[in-house]
Amino acid sequence: xxxxxxxxxxxxxxxxxxxxxxxxxxxxxxxxxxxxxxxxxxxxxxxxxxxxxxxxxxxxxxxxxxxxxxxxxxxxxxxxxxxxxxxxxxxxxxxxxxxxxxxxxxxxxxxxxxxxxxxxxxxxxxxxxxxxxxxxxxxxxxxxxxxxxxxxxxxxxxxxxxxxxxxxxxxxxxxxxxxxxxxxxxxxxxxxxxxxxxxxxxxxxxxxxxxxxxxxxxxxxxxxxxxxxxxxxxxxxxxxxxxxxxxxxxxxxxxxxxxxxxxxxxxxxxxxxxxxxxxxxxxxxxxxxxxxxxxxxxxxxxxxxxxxxxxxxxxxxxxxxxxxxxxxxxxxxxxxxxxxxxxxxxxxxxxxxxxxxxxxxxxxxxxxxxxxxxxxxxxxxxxxxxxxxxxxxxxxxxxxxxxxxxxxxxxxxxxxxxxxxxxxxxxxxxxxxxxxxxxxxxxxxxxxxxxxxxxxxxxxxxxxxxxxxxxxxxxxxxxxxxxxxxxxxxxxxxxxxxxxxxxxxxxxxxxxxxxxxxxxxxxxxxxxxxxxxxxxxxxxxxxxxxxxxxxxxxxxxxxxxxxxxxxxxxxxxxxxxxxxxxxxxxxxxxxxxxxxxxxxxxxxxxxxxxxxxxxxxxxxxxxxxxxxxxxxxxxxxxxx
RNA sequence: CGGGGCGUAGCGCAGCCUGGUAGCGCGCCUGCCUUGGGCGCAGGAGGUCGGAGGUUCGAAUCCUCUCGCCCCGACCA
Numbered sequence: 223x224x225x226x227x228x229x230x231x232x233x234x235x236x237x238x239x240x241x242x243x244x245x246x247x248x249x250x251x252x253x254x255x256x257x258x259x260x261x262x263x264x265x266x267x268x269x270x271x272x273x274x275x276x277x278x279x280x281x282x283x284x285x286x287x288x289x290x291x292x293x294x295x296x297x298x299x300x301x302x303x304x305x306x307x308x309x310x311x312x313x314x315x316x317x318x319x320x321x322x323x324x325x326x327x328x329x330x331x332x333x334x335x336x337x338x339x340x341x342x343x344x345x346x347x348x349x350x351x352x353x354x355x356x357x358x359x360x361x362x363x364x365x366x367x368x369x370x371x372x373x374x375x376x377x378x379x380x381x382x383x384x385x386x387x388x389x390x391x392x393x394x395x396x397x398x399x400x401x402x403x404x405x406x407x408x409x410x411x412x413x414x415x416x417x418x419x420x421x422x423x424x425x426x427x428x429x430x431x432x433x434x435x436x437x438x439x440x441x442x443x444x445x446x447x448x449x450x451x452x453x454x455x456x457x458x459x460x461x462x463x464x465x466x467x468x469x470x471x472x473x474x475x476x477x478x479x480x481x482x483x484x485x486x487x488x489x490x491x492x493x494x495x496x497x498x499x500x501x502x503x504x505x506x507x508x509x510x511x512x513x514x515x516x517x518x519x520x521x522x523x524x525x526x527x528x529x530x531x532x533x534x535x536x537x538x539x540x541x542x543x544x545x546x547x548x549x550x551x552x553x554x555x556x557x558x559x560x561x562x563x564x565x566x567x568x569x570x571x572x573x574x575x576x577x578x579x580x581x582x583x584x585x586x587x588x589x590x591x592x593x594x595x596x597x598x599x600x601x602x603x604x605x606x607x608x609x610x611x612x613x614x615x616x617x618x619x620x621x622x623x624x625x626x627x628x629x630x631x632x633x634x635x636x637x638x639x640x641x642x643x644x645x646x647x648x649x650x651x652x653x654x655x656x657x658x659x660x661x662x663x664x665x666x667x668x669x670x671x672x673x674x675x676x677x678x679x680x681x682x683x684x685x686x687x688x689x690x691x692x693x694x695x696x697x698x699x700x701x702x703x704x705x706x707x708x709x710x711x712x713x714x715x716x717x718x719x720x721x722x723x724x725x726x727x728x729x730x731x732x733x734x735x736x737x738x739x740x741x742x743x744x745x746x747x748x749x750x751x752x753x754x755x756x757x758x759x760x761x762x763x764x765x766x767x768x769x770x771x772x773x774x775x776x777x778x779x780x781x782x783x784x785x786x787x788x789x790x791x792x793x794x795x796x797x798x799x800x801x802x803x804x805x806x807x808x809x810x811x812x813x814x815x816x817x818x819x820x821x822x823x824x825x826x827x828x829x830x831x832x833x834x835x836x837x838x839x840x841x842x843x844x845x846x847x848x849x850x851x852x853x854x855x856x857x858x859x860x861x862x
Numbered sequence: 863c864g865g866g867g868c869g870u871a872g873c874g875c876a877g878c879c880u881g882g883u884a885g886c887g888c889g890c891c892u893g894c895c896u897u898g899g900g901c902g903c904a905g906g907a908g909g910u911c912g913g914a915g916g917u918u919c920g921a922a923u924c925c926u927c928u929c930g931c932c933c934c935g936a937c938c939a
Contacts, residue, residue: 296900
């Protein structure tokens with residue numbers, strides 16, 4: 223088929239020199255192509271129209287099962303425990319290479335393309351400009367921000383042949399800041415929003431759950447650069463709204479929660495969470511007022527009556543022997559009978575190489591993220607037993623905060639004002655009773671240290687909080703001047719004063735969207751892709767491939783769909799109907815059209831959306847249009 | 863990093879305790895048959911038993927070391 227140039231129309235005019243905007247030109251091109259393909263479609267229907275070489279000038283890409291690499295499995299892979307991992311492997315979307323490292327197969331890659339398309343559209347929509355930065359970084363930049371140390375073991379590091387320290391980037395604050403400081407001089411050049419979609423490397427101590435926690439993954443990361451805090455607030459809000467649209471368009475219901483900022487630093491952050499048991503985070507939320515926070519940060523209202531306080535003045539602390547008792551539980555038992563809520567739990571940590579003591583009520587859980595926030599430490603870890611012995615003079619199990627001078631002591635807020643409590647004596651085998659917080663622990667810094675639990679009061683409205691498991695798919699941070707100060711990215715403001723650029727950083731885990739969508743959308747038979755991110759729109763199943771009318775009808779529909787921009791997966795394998803149905807359900811394309819002898823006798827084919835139970839008989843001549851409508855109304859896109 | 867489990871054919875597993883011929887199901891190849899929800903029959907190919915060392919006449923099996931993977935606890939898109 224000869225490809226004709228259309229003369230004298232749009233293309234020519236562009237050459238005449240009239241400035242045509244890129245966008246406009248692109249739209250025109252699409253229109254031209256559309257007309258062209260329409261004509262072909264008409265010809266195809268009118269006759270001839272047999273199978274054609276794939277891709278001839280068409281941008282819509284379809285697939286023939288017989289020629290595609292889609293290795294489906296009947297049985298679940300042994301190591302997969304969560305649905306998304308099992309199904310993505312079984313349906314032929316990915317294979318594991320090593321712990322937390324996956325090869326993405328053609329179907330998986332197509333779905334990822336759809337996701338990144340949505341992400342790009344929304345990022346461009348808020349004025350983001352796409353970059354592509356190096357994943358391979360020299361030590362020096364990370365040294366400048368201080369994160370060469372902070373990132374610790376989580377960063378992949380090695381030496382190049384000259385012996386220089388290198389690393390694989392976990393995120394790109396540093397590199398973008400280097401660009402900004404080198405080129406951005408004036409407030410007039412701001413605000414800027416820069417982003418990329420790029421591979422990130424993190425040497426996770428424990429990769430797990432398929433794509434949910436891996437060591438190499440794709441992240442959309444963006445960075446905003448503003449003159450002041452007000453500008454940052456605007457950039458942050460723009461991202462927040464864009465993220466909400468991205469996840470919604472990808473078929474993910476998300477909740478936005480207040481979050482701990484961790485190694486990123488900064489003043490505030492919001493996480494976007496998909497509620498699923500496959501997730502690893504715990505979030506507390508209030509149905510009544512909408513409060514939602516990661517339990518790393520969530521607060522709660524709890525009643526803490528001073529019920530162990532002795533009448534009158536509190537007697538002095540008194541040592542008593544507790545041989546072999548090293549747990550809260552044991553001290554609550556028989557001979558002692560000290561309820562856990564009367565005890566103080568004393569834990570020793572090391573924050574930036576200095577000892578820290580944290581005290582919470584015996585039945586509460588210390589929240590390390592909160593201790594990190596309270597202490598301002600950038601690296602926090604539990605102390606080793608030898609360190610504890612050295613600083614406290616006793617082993618874990620007999621520790622207490624009284625008289626501690628070797629370490630900063632932090633005390634959970636709920637303990638304020640209580641007395642008549644029991645704690646370790648910092649002497650193995652002994653505890654202290656009659657401990658009064660105001661008198662004996664006055665040297666401790668009060669802080670919110672305990673982990674909020676389900677049923678406790680919402681910090682805003684007091685209604686009972688719910689706690690559920692969630693998967694983090696996005697995280698937005700107000701970095702402020704954390705990086706611009708340490709790395710010297712300064713500009714002149716309106717008054718001619720040199721000020722650090724105010725930054726924000728915003729991340730989305732691309733594969734987590736993929737896996738999260740599967741967690742949310744599947745059934746016992748397989749995946750149920752949302753139209754917007756489905757690898758293809760429709761499965762076309764000729765049920766008896768040896769039957770010429772069946773085969774030819776399928777081929778014709780395949781061709782027509784392709785020309786209409788509907789992405790079809792034609793299962794042209796010589797397999798039994800059952801095999802095709804099973805694979806189609808497993809792969810989970812949103813639409814299915816089955817062509818069988820029976821229906822064909824009446825001039826009909828079978829229509830079935832993946833999530834529907836019923837099959838609908840549709841006249842052959844109507845099915846392409848029906849599919850077109852379904853793709854569009856489902857949030858999909860024709861013509862790529 | 864602490865605790866637990868598992869490495870045997872492409873995939874899922876048995877065999878190991880009590881040392882002596884490496885097996886089953888699925889998948890794959892050939893033929894016949896069947897043809898609307900992972901058909902049936904017959905034949906066939908395919909394995910350094912994760913690796914190294916040791917004990918033994920003999921090791922998938924017992925011992926030591928090591929590597930890898932999964933799960934549970936401490937870290938993050």
